[in-house]
Amino acid sequence: MKGLLKGLGVTLKSLTDKKVTTSYPDVPITMPDRYRGIQHFEPDKCIVCNQCARICPTECITLTGKANPDPEKKGKVIDTYDINFEICILCDLCTEVCPTEAIVMTGNFELASYSRDELFKDLKWLDDNNSNVRQDNNNIGAPAAAKGGAK
Amino acid sequence: MSDEKEKELEQSAEPKSEEAAPAEAAPAEATPAAAEATPKPAAESAPSAPAAPAVDPEREAKLKAAAEARAARAAAKAAAEAGGEAPAAAAPAGAGGEVDPEKAAKIAAAAEARAARAAAKAAAEGGEAAPAEPKPPSPKQPQLDEAAALIRASVAEDAIEEAYINELNDHMPTLVIRADRLVEACRLLKTRTGQDYTYLRNVSGVDYETHLEVVYHLVSLNSKNELAVKVKTNREQPGIPSVVPVWETANWNEREIYDLLGIDFPGHPDLRRIMMPDDWVGHPLRKDYVPLDPEV
Amino acid sequence: MIRTEELLLNVGPQHPSTHGVFRIIVKLDGEVITEATPVMGYLHRGTEKLAEDLNYTQIIPYTDRMDYVSAMTTNYVLCHGVEKMMGLEVPERAEFMRLIVMELQRIASHLVWWGTYLLDIGAMSPFLFAFRDREIIINLFNELCGARLTYNYMRVGGVKWDAPVGWIDKVREFIPYMESKLDEYHRLVSGNEIFLARIRGVGAYDAQTAIDYGLSGANLRSTGVDWDLRKAKPYSIYNRFEFDVPLGKNGDCYDRYLIRLEEIRQSLRILKQAVEQFPSSGDVMGKVPRVIRPPAGELYVGIESPRGEIGVHIVSKGKAEPYRLKFRRPSFVNLQILPKLLVGETMTNLITILGGIDIVVGEVDC
Incomplete structure (x- = not known):
């Protein structure tokens, strides 16, 4: 009996605790900066090095490049860039190896859709997805890597 | 090379400096004793020796160093106990009997097998078995x-x-x-x-x-x-x-x-x-x- | 007269208390179990086969998903194995980050276990309390590496991210908070007579059985065997910190319960020391070659995850992908004792015993 009463005391005391619940759909959640949501892609920065497609553990990135339309500049320009979001596991390895930070994660995680077709993200969608773009990328692949704030 | 071997022997725990001199003679003693008394382990260990994994020269040097240290001890024991094979053969019969002579006999048998194998390999490979710094025994x-x-x-x-x-x-x-x-x-x-x-x-x-x-x-x-x-x-x-x-x-x-x-x-x-x-x-x-x- | 028959009951793959998709076929005589056969494989995703095509950095996200409640320790065991094979040195700050993160993960995992175990037994409020506190830890991880459950945080040679500004202070504040909550949990549940009646003496086994069955973690220590890999075969920098390993006596569910709660307390103790000794600067990634190629050979290493010994057996042929990667999963091995323990028990005790073993089906099936 005594144990039960002690337990009940704890439960009743928690009535006076601060509420920790949030009313989520009405109050949007902002994720911390490093959050790994769906990617944002900037075609201008991409140099078609293919590192992201190679490192992806589930091989969900497919990309093609075309020769630079400007005859003086060398290198390739990105033509199509698709992420099959059905199999993307949001692991962040693609942003880690990108040398130019062309692909970065955003903080958008509300990605449910009514049909599977919408889950195949193409270049236009990824380019438009530029809200909540992650600032701190800790890009190990980039030459001048900007590390996150050390203490 | 022989200085190094003596140094190895001196560094290993048991043999004292007096044993370093007869240690040179000991492999020669242990080898015929091993060859006579333990034909079977030598025969089976010889085919398994070539099957040893890739770290051969260092491993052989290591085995040799360890084996010679043991051979020094084993030679003394073998001389005292009239061949290491007899107590080793008695070991399976006496399950859980006296631990020490059994263990010593087993170590002696293994050491003799190894000494035989190492000696055989040394004879086969000439002088190249011991590289500049022999690897310490694991x-x-x-x-x-x-x-x-x-x-x-x-x-x-x-x-x-x-x-x-x-x-x-x-x-x-x-x-x-x-x-x-x-x-x-x-x-x-x-x-x-x-x-x-x-x-x-x-x-x-x-x-x-x-x-x-x-x-x-x-x-x-x-x-x-x-x-x-x-x-x-x-x-x-x-x-x-x-x-x-x-x-x-x-x-x-x-x-x-x-x-x-x-x-x-x-x-x-x-x-x-x-x-x-x-x-x-x-x-x-x-x-x-x-x-x-x-x-x- | 009444005719009785044996009933074949399927504690089916869809069941709220089986901690995942896991099935037990139970032969019942009235309410007493005469035979129980676990059936698993509903969550088998073929991680080991997939790993033969991926290089080690790509396998790390897969390891997150095996034991999803305790992903940091699974990440760590793979990175630790590869680092050992290659002889890489991990910088000190990275080791501290790893240790802090693993101990926080241990607390989070034990909270999940506590909450869901009591939920299975019938108490609803401890579940909410446990998840409220776990939410704090999860948010800390979110700030650190950007994900709440599948962290992909450790890399071969270090960790990916350094702690953001103010993170260590948040960990420091969390420790006394959690200690006071732990006392509250003990007051809430551990003295409760109904709870004690349900859990004392249930599912007991002795030390020899536990060793024979290869149990590990709290399941082994509840019988009194002092085997904690953090102390027996220290890895990372655990040998710098003082902590106790709680042991039980009877090997029943109550002992396992108390041991796991006590492990939370000991983890808080380690965290306190780690936060004090945290180096103020340093790299978080060691000198790692561009392509990670362990030399040819094989290696087995095991560490202490909240569930027991998680180990990885890597066979490498010198390439960037492993030739064979086998995970020794604690839930898989610990679950073997279930059929033996269930014979003669009632159906209600089935849930109690199953929960007391602390399994995560993602790990059972790999």
Whole structure:
């Protein structure tokens, strides 16, 4: 009996605790900066090095490049860039190896859709997805890597 | 080179400086004694010597150093006990009798086998066996030798196909045991005092393309020593006796290996598929696995 | 007269208390179990087969998903194995980050276990309390590496991210908060007579059985065997910190319960020391070659995850992908004792015993 009463005391005391619940759909959640949501892609920065497609553990990135339309500049320009979001596991390895930070994660995680077709993200969608773009990328692949704030 | 050998001998724990001089003579003594008294271990260890893994020159130097240290001790004991073979032969008969002479005899037998093997190899390779700096003997070498000698003496002379130290893995002693002697050897490893590997940590099956292999990782909870036991089997009819009578934990591990690799375990109480559905055809983890029905 | 029959009951794959998709086929005689057969494989995703095509950095996200409640320790065991094979040195700050993160993960995992175990037994409020506190830890991880459950945080040679500004202070504040909550949990549940009646003496086994069955973690220590890999085979920098390993006596569910709660307290103790000794600067990634190629050979290493000993057996042929990667999963091995323990028990005790073993089906099936 005594144990039960002690337990009940704890439960009743928690009535006076601060509420920790949030009313989520009405109050949007902002994720911390490093959050790994769906990617944002900037075609201008991409140099078609293919590192992201190679490192992806589930091989969900497919990309093609075309020769630079400007005859003086060398290198390739990105033509199509698709992420099959059905199999993307949001692991962040693609942003880690990108040398130019062309692909970065955003903080958008509300990605449910009514049909599977919408889950195949193409270049236009990824380019438009530029809200909540992650600032701190800790890009190990980039030459001048900007590390996150050390203490 | 001979200075180095003497230095090695002086550095190893037991031989004192007086023994360093007769140590030179000892391999010569031990070799004929070993060749006469223990033809069988020499014969079986000679074929296994070429099968030793790739770190040969250093390993040979290491073995030689350790063997010569032991040969010095063993020669003294062998002279006193009139051949190391007789107590070693008496060891299987006397299970759990006096520990010390038995152990010493086993160490002597192993040392003689090694000295014979090392001497044979040295004779074959000429002077190149000892490189500029001989590798120090692995700290786990005595443990490996004890386990190997125990199994050789009590189970069968040819039960162990190979015994080596896996330096990559914190010098884990590894024994490759023949499949038909596995259960007896494992029972010994579990129960003999000083070698009480009561805890089977992990059983994994590996598919090398030429054969299949099962690796058992053991640990002793009291002395924290580790040991790995490997068993090889062929691809057409893979079968390894089950060690479930020795360690109950192997039960589901062996079922998983049967399911994913197709190795049969006669003696297992309940061998059926565990991960894949019961009517699955094929063994997925094999290198040559092609799904019957590529629906995924 | 009444005719009795044996009933074959399927504690089916869809069941709220089986901690995942896991099935037990139970033969019942009235309310007493005569035989129980676990059936698993509903969550088998073929991680080991997939790993043969991926290089080690790509396998790390897969390891997150095996034991999803305790992903940091699974990440760590793979990275630790590869680092050992290659002989890489991990910088000190990275080791501290790893240790802090692993101990926080241990607390989070034990909270999940506590909450869901009591939920299975019938108490609803401890579940909410546990998840409220776990939410704090999860948010800390979110700030650190950007994900709440599948962290992909450790890399071969270090960790990916350094702690953001102010993170260590948040960890420091969390410790006394959690200690006071732990006392509250003990007051809430551990003295409760109904709870004690349900859990004392249930599912007991002795030390020899536990060793034979290869149990690990709290399941082994509840019988009194002092085997904790953090102390027996120290890895990372655990040998710098003082902590106790709680042991039980009877090997029943109550002992396991108390041991796990006590492990939370000991983890907080380690965290306190780690936060004090945290180096103020340093790299978080060691000198790692561009392509991670362990030398040919094989290696087995095991560490202490909240569930027991998680180990990885890597066979490498010197390439960037492993030739064979086998995970020794604690839930898989610990679950073997279930059929033995269930014979003669009632159906209600089935849930109690199953929960007391603390399994995560993602790990059972790999």
